[in-house]
Structures are given as structure tokens and as C-alpha cells.
Amino acid sequence: MTKRYAEVWDLGSIFAGGTSGSPAFQQHLRETKEAVSGLEQAVEDVKKAGDERSETWAGLLVRAQEIGKYVREASAFVSCLTAQNVKDEEAKILSGEVKAISAAYQTVMTAIDEQLLAFTDEQWQALTSEPAMAEISYNLNERRERAEEKLPADKEQLIQQLSVDGYQAWGDMYNEIVGRMSVPIDEDGQTKHLSVGQAANKLSDPARDTREHVFQRLEETWGKETDLFANTLNHLAGFRLTTYEARGWSDVLYEPLTINRMQSETLDVMWETITENKPAFTAYLERKAALLGVDQLAMHDISAPLTDASRMIPFDDAADLIVTQFRKFSPKMADFAQHAFDHAWIEAEDRDGKRPGGFCTTFPLKEESRIFMTYDGSASNVATLAHELGHAYHQMVMNDLPQMAQKYAMNVAETASTFAEMIVADAAVKQAETAEEKIQLLDNKLNRSIAFFMNIHARFLFETRFYEERKQGIVREERLNELMTKAQKEAYCEMLSDYSPTFWASKLHFHITAVPFYNFPYTFGYLFSMGIYRRAAEEGAAFENSYIDLLRDTGRMQVEDLAAKHLDADLTGKEFWQQAIDFVKEDVDTFMAMTAEKAAHN
Numbered sequence: 001m002t003k004r005y006a007e008v009w010d011l012g013s014i015f016a017g018g019t020s021g022s023p024a025f026q027q028h029l030r031e032t033k034e035a036v037s038g039l040e041q042a043v044e045d046v047k048k049a050g051d052e053r054s055e056t057w058a059g060l061l062v063r064a065q066e067i068g069k070y071v072r073e074a075s076a077f078v079s080c081l082t083a084q085n086v087k088d089e090e091a092k093i094l095s096g097e098v099k100a101i102s103a104a105y106q107t108v109m110t111a112i113d114e115q116l117l118a119f120t121d122e123q124w125q126a127l128t129s130e131p132a133m134a135e136i137s138y139n140l141n142e143r144r145e146r147a148e149e150k151l152p153a154d155k156e157q158l159i160q161q162l163s164v165d166g167y168q169a170w171g172d173m174y175n176e177i178v179g180r181m182s183v184p185i186d187e188d189g190q191t192k193h194l195s196v197g198q199a200a201n202k203l204s205d206p207a208r209d210t211r212e213h214v215f216q217r218l219e220e221t222w223g224k225e226t227d228l229f230a231n232t233l234n235h236l237a238g239f240r241l242t243t244y245e246a247r248g249w250s251d252v253l254y255e256p257l258t259i260n261r262m263q264s265e266t267l268d269v270m271w272e273t274i275t276e277n278k279p280a281f282t283a284y285l286e287r288k289a290a291l292l293g294v295d296q297l298a299m300h301d302i303s304a305p306l307t308d309a310s311r312m313i314p315f316d317d318a319a320d321l322i323v324t325q326f327r328k329f330s331p332k333m334a335d336f337a338q339h340a341f342d343h344a345w346i347e348a349e350d351r352d353g354k355r356p357g358g359f360c361t362t363f364p365l366k367e368e369s370r371i372f373m374t375y376d377g378s379a380s381n382v383a384t385l386a387h388e389l390g391h392a393y394h395q396m397v398m399n400d401l402p403q404m405a406q407k408y409a410m411n412v413a414e415t416a417s418t419f420a421e422m423i424v425a426d427a428a429v430k431q432a433e434t435a436e437e438k439i440q441l442l443d444n445k446l447n448r449s450i451a452f453f454m455n456i457h458a459r460f461l462f463e464t465r466f467y468e469e470r471k472q473g474i475v476r477e478e479r480l481n482e483l484m485t486k487a488q489k490e491a492y493c494e495m496l497s498d499y500s501p502t503f504w505a506s507k508l509h510f511h512i513t514a515v516p517f518y519n520f521p522y523t524f525g526y527l528f529s530m531g532i533y534r535r536a537a538e539e540g541a542a543f544e545n546s547y548i549d550l551l552r553d554t555g556r557m558q559v560e561d562l563a564a565k566h567l568d569a570d571l572t573g574k575e576f577w578q579q580a581i582d583f584v585k586e587d588v589d590t591f592m593a594m595t596a597e598k599a600a601h602n
């Protein structure tokens with residue numbers, strides 16, 4: 001049978017040749033470099049001349065955003081090159097060049113920010129009233145407010161400089177140690193030494209003995225290094241807390257909430273509503289234990305498969321399924337996905353030498369996206385494909401907005417992707433050919449809910465408590481283990497037979513320096529998207545335009561305002577969250593009904 005859709009993406013339509021040797025890309029790099037240094041010169045000249053006229057600065061801001069698109073176009077291309085072939089040495093060199101250009105661009109932006117802060121209120125009024133600034137007034141105000149809340153520019157610059165060795169270095173050190181670790185796994189009478197990533201993959205093995213063995217060996221391996229990781233974590237947190245103190249920020253959640261453009265009331269009420277609804281999900285965990293024939297689930301049982309009833313779905317069929325299901329919710333989204341399949345926007349081929357994982361990246365000048373993944377035909381692969389198409393669609397509806405207004409935070413970044421994924425995952429459940437297959441697909445979906453409601457809740461509880469204790473001094477490794485176990489017991493409602501005390505060491509997210517509190521935005525995004533999905537399921541295709549309007553505003557509103565404007569919902573009240581959770585609970589009900597008999601026999 002001939003294939004209808006290409007499984008290898010077309011990069012040549014972006015830069016002729018489509019490889020790391022593309023002369024067209026070289027040309028683009030040269031132009032971008034020149035544009036950045038031209039802007040740098042222009043900003044310097046304007047500053048030197050003492051020109052503070054609003055039209056001058058509006059002009060510079062327009063130009064800076066345009067150049068931002070050039071930089072992004074370049075970095076998107078190299079990320080495609082390095083992903084499709086990890087051995088492409090030429091691409092690695094190009095990647096270094098793009099990083100340098102990008103850093104130079106950031107420096108110019110900082111120089112611009114300095115001036116934004118220096119303007120008097122009157123000048124500020126004039127600038128934000130410039131016609132070209134209307135669509136980015138939220139973003140400009142946000143830039144200025146964030147700069148105002150920090151220390152004077154020279155002090156912030158010093159912090160930035162010190163952070164290279166005193167902060168980011170701890171994150172790098174963490175990665176360095178993890179990279180050297182190896183986990184001894186007994187397999188077929190031999191002991192194999194696996195990387196922690198390879199070993200972790202075996203935690204979803206259908207055989208319980210294997211999972212148990214791997215889990216224990218992982219805990220032991222992490223346990224050997226916790227003295228070092230207690231150092232990296234304490235110092236990283238110490239640097240962050242000292243910086244907060246200097247800026248006068250007493251609440252450790254202040255920065256993460258600001259970055260995610262949300263209020264603390266919203267975060268509190270979200271967790272509160274989740275906690276109230278946990279009994280439904282603990283019932284699911286109990287049922288799963290019964291189905292697996294154990295008294296209580298262990299940590300490694302949670303995502304264990306219940307059956308091996310899985311169907312392989314060829315890529316062409318997955319494409320048809322996605323387009324058909326999207327159409328029920330939004331013809332525009334369906335047409336968009338069809339266009340992506342027809343024009344080879346997706347790199348899906350299952351071959352050696354590709355980077356693991358999946359992503360979606362955008363070329364703002366070409367106004368096209370590319371999706372990267374390795375498609376092997378599983379149901380979760382189909383969901384991933386839909387997920388990445390959701391990201392691409394989100395970008396597409398924002399294409400005509402100024403660059404600054406396109407920047408959305410982590411908590412809303414997953415809105416369109418989760419939405420698209422839900423459409424397809426739900427359809428798969430409905431179309432399951434056997435009860436067994438349907439149960440497995442529901443179990444996959446509920447696994448995700450458990451991750452967002454319990455696993456990430458544990459991370460959040462641990463991290464807030466750890467930072468509070470860290471304010472008083474170093475928190476020793478035994479205490480870190482204790483805090484983690486306590487957080488997990490609480491988040492999982494004491495439903496598990498064992499916990500992972502060293503999770504604070506094994507979870508990379510606690511050691512990420514780019515963003516603080518890399519946890520609650522995930523849960524927010526999941527439920528926010530569920531709330532939208534529930535609305536869309538009710539309203540059908542009529543919801544399409546409201547959905548597009550909502551997506552277009554994700555880069556230029558506080559989340560509470562976004563929900564009030566487009567969903568008529570109050571995120572600081574329980575109702576929205578409860579309705580979103582009720583929607584997830586429908587899956588629990590179906591799962592419980594379908595497995596009642598089977599569980600009774602076990």
C-alpha cells in the first residue's frame with residue numbers, strides 16, 4: 001500500500017537544501033547578525049543623542065520585534081537539524097552560532113528595558129499610546145513593572161553575572177553527576193549498567209518483578225549520591241532565596257506566580273478543589289491494585305499497563321483520525337492539521353540517530369511550524385501527534401500578532417496541546433474495538449490525571465516546605481527524604497505501599513535554574529484545558545471562534561482576566577475547577593463500571 005503522507009519532514013521549503021549545508025541558511029544567519037548589530041548601534045546612538053521621543057522608541061521596539069523573528073527562525077531551524085540527526089556535527093556548530101546571536105540580541109533588549117524603566121510616567125503614557133504599541137501595551141507594562149520590582153539595574157546585572165558560577169553552575173553540576181550515574185540492572189542472568197533514563201523507562205514494564213527490581217536499584221543508586229544532591233539543591237535554593245530577600249520578596253511563590261501571570265488565590269483554590277476531589281481518584285487507585293492482584297499499589301505500579309491489548313495504528317490512519325476528530329470541534333483546526341500532513345510538516349519516521357521525545361517549533365517569518373517525534377503506531381503516539389499539532393495551531397492563530405504579544409507562560413502553554421490531545425484520546429476510547437482495549441485507554445488517561453493531581457501535588461508540597469525550611473539554613477539529606485515522603489503520603493492520600501524518598505534528587509525539575517517551581521503550572525494547564533474542553537464539548541463547532549480568541553490572548557493577559565473574558569469563569573472561585581475535575585471524573589466512573597466484575601474475580 002502506498003503511503004499518502006510523508007513521514008519525513010520538509011525543511012527545504014524553509015531554507016533551500018534543508019540541511020546544515022544550506023547556503024540560504026548561511027545567508028539568513030549573516031542577515032540576522034547584521035540586523036542585531038544594526039539595532040545595537042541604533043539604540044546606542046539614540047541613547048547618546050538623549051532622544052527620548054516616544055515615536056523614536058516605538059520605532060526601535062517595532063524593529064526589535066521584527067529582528068526577534070529572524071533570531072527565532074534561525075534557532076528553530078537548527079533545533080530541527082540537531083533533532084533529526086544527533087550526529088550532524090555541522091548542525092552543532094550552527095547551533096553555537098545561533099546561541100551567540102541570540103545572546104547578543106538579549107543584550108540589546110536589556111539596553112532597551114533600561115530605557116523603558118528610565119521614562120517618566122508621562123513619557124511612558126506617550127510611548128504606550130503610540131499606535132504601533134497598542135497591541136503590546138500589556139507586555140510593555142509588564143516589562144516595566146517587572147523591572148521596577150527588581151533591584152536597580154547595576155545590582156541586577158551583578159546578580160546576573162554572579163549567577164553564572166553561583167547559581168546556574170549548581171544546575172549544571174547536577175546534570176554532570178546524573179550523567180555519570182549508572183544503574184546496575186539484572187537481566188537474563190547478567191548485570192547491565194544502564195543510564196538513569198534508560199532504567200527509568202523500564203518502570204513501565206508489564207512484569208511487576210522487573211518494575212520492583214528496577215525501582216529498588218534506582219532508589220539505591222540515587223541514595224548513594226544524595227549527599228551531593230543535597231548540596232546542589234541547598235545552594236541553588238540559597239542563591240534564589242538571597243536574591244529574593246535582596247529584592248524584598250518574602251513569599252517564595254511570588255516569582256513563579258508573576259512569571260505565570262496568576263494570583264495566589266487562584267493557585268490556592270485550585271489545589272483546594274483538587275484535594276476535596278481526591279476520594280474519587282483514590283478509589284481508582286484501589287481498583288487498579290485489585291486488577292493487578294496486589295493489596296496496595298507501589299509507586300511503580302501506578303503507570304503499569306493493565307493488559308497488552310493494544311492496536312497498531314499506521315501513520316496515515318492516525319492522520320485521518322486526527323483530522324476527522326478535530327473537525328467535530330473546529331473545522332479550522334481540522335483544515336490546519338490537514339495542511340500540516342499534506343505539506344510534510346511532521347518528522348515522524350522511526351529510525352536511528354534521531355533525538356528522543358517530541359516537540360513543535362515555529363518559523364515566524366515563514367509562518368509555518370514543524371513537528372518532531374518518532375512515530376511507532378501506539379495509541380500514546382497518536383495522542384502525542386495530536387498534542388504537537390495543538391501547539392502548532394496555537395502558534396498559527398497568533399502569527400499576525402506582534403512578537404511580544406505572542407509570548408505565553410508555561411501554565412497556558414499547554415492549553416491548545418492538551419485540548420487537541422483530549423479530543424483524540426477521547427475518540428480513541430469511544431472507538432475501542434474491545435472492552436479490554438477501552439479499559440487500557442481509560443487507564444492511560446487516568447494515569448495522567450493521577451500525575452497532575454497527586455505526583456505534581458507532592459512536588460509542590462515538598463518544594464514549598466523545603467524552601468521555607470531552607471530560609472533557616474541548610475536542610476540535610478535525611479530531612480529532605482523525610483519532607484519528600486511526607487509530601488508524597490499526603491498527595492497520594494496514603495494510598496501507596498511505598499514511596500520514593502529520594503525523589504527530590506531524581507527529579508530534574510527541582511534543579512532547573514531557568515524557571516522556579518517547575519510543577520504547579522503543569523496542573524494548572526491541564527485543568528484549564530479541561531475546563532475549555534468541557535465547554536467545547538457542550539457547544540460544538542460554535543465554540544471555535546471563542547477558542548481562537550482565547551488562544552490569541554494567552555500572551556497578553558493575566559490568566560484570571562483571560563478566563564473571565566473568554567470563558568466567563570472566575571479562576572479564584574471553586575466552580576471552574578470543580579467542573580473541570582468533574583469532567584475527568586467521568587472517566588473514573590466509566591473505568592470503575594467496566595472493571596467492577598473483573599476486580600471482584602481477582
Ligand SMILES: [Zn+2]
Nearest residue numbers: 387391414417
Ligand atoms: Zn506540550
